Amino acid sequence: MAFAPLDPVLHNQLRLAIVSLLVGVEEADFNHLLTHTGATRGNLSVQIGKLKDAGYILVTKGMRGKYPNTKCRLTAEGLHAFEVYVQAIRGYLGRG
Amino acid sequence: MDAPMTPEQSLRVIERMIDQAxxxxxxxxxxxxxxxxxxxxxxxxxxxxxxxxxxxxxGAPWAVAGLLGGALSSWYGSRQSRKEQVLNPMDRIIHWLWASFVIALLLVLFTTLLAGGDPAVPITLMTGIPTFLTGQIMRFRPLVWGGMLFWAAGVAMQLAPDPGTRAAVYCAAMMLGYIVPGILLMRKENGLRPA
Known part of the structure; x- marks a missing residue:
């Protein structure tokens, strides 16, 4: 039986956590992702960059008061990739 | 968080994050x-x-309460929106649910008063709708019960023999439908998010 290959962009714990968080909301800022993933700032920045480069998330940088504020939003491509990934995982687990 | 994942671990990450969202x-x-x-x-x-x-x-007390409540709600809402870290589609639904309730409430208020009637009963019955639905959307039972309580209170007020009983029922409904769920919700919010 052939298994569907897993998307290497999503098959990483932190990147998968970021995308899973964004699936349930319209938009989340960097601090929200930091709190809920438990990642370090540096690692979170790197993984957000990789998701952005893959076209899975849209990143907007602005200011909140005096402080810089980074907001992330899942793109249609990111949502599709997530759905395909979940389907593949379900196949591996025999739930597909 | 960079170790290779098994499919079970992937699924757990997804479930945990979606639950948090x-x-x-x-x-x-x-x-x-x-x-x-x-x-x-x-x-x-x-x-x-x-x-x-x-x-x-x-109706002077109602006008004062309405204006004061509207001003404080606007102030708090704008302050919160500047602090919000996440934009949740459910928040948007709850926002428009209450906005549409306020529009309907004002229309009922003015049309009933113009016709010389007492808007207390229809407004109490209407109050149950957004309260009940907010509770359902948030999966927060005290608000669900609060919404149903407003419906029961509206019926009880309609059947009340005198204005004193009607006022007592309304105050009890506010206490149990808004204030008690509000306190429980505040405790839940404080538990979910660090201050």
Whole structure:
């Protein structure tokens, strides 16, 4: 039986956590992702960059008061990739 | 978080994060507590002081409560939106649910008053709708029960033999439908998010 290959962009714990968080909301800022993933700032920045480069998330940088504020939003491509990934995982687990 | 994952681990990450996202609602307890207290005071003032001054009979306490509540809600809402870390589609639904309730409430209020009627019963019945639905959307039982309580209170007020009983039922509904769920929600919000 052939298994569907897993998307290497999503098959990483932190990147998968970021995308899973964004699936349930319209938009989340960097601090929200930091709190809920438990990642370090540096690692979170790197993984957000990789998701952005893959076209899975849209990143907007602005200011909140005096402080810089980074907001992330899942793109249609990111949502599709997530759905395909979940389907593949379900196949591996025999739930597909 | 960079170690290779098994499919089970992937699924657990997805489930855990989606569960966390579901809990990311805006803080709403302030509104229930604010309006619960203001409207209870307005009803109490209207009933207890009705014989003291004509303005009280003609709804001055309700106007004061409405203006004060509207101003404080706007101030709190704009302050919260500047602090919000996440934009949740459920927050947007809850926002428009209450906005549409306020529009309908004002229309019922004015049309009923113009016709010389008492809007207390229809407004109490209507209050149950957004309260009940907010509870369902947030999966927060005290608000669901609060919404149903407003419906029961509206019926009880319609059948009440005198204005005193009607006022008491309204105040009890505000206490149990807004204030108590508001306190419980505030405790839940404080538990979910660090201050």
């Amino acid at each position: 579901k809990q990311s609602f805006s803080r709403l307890s302030f509104y229930f507590l604010l309006w619960g207290v203001l409207l209870t005071l307005a009803m109490t003032a209207t009933h207890v002081l009705a014989d003291e001054a004509q303005a009280l009979r003609y």
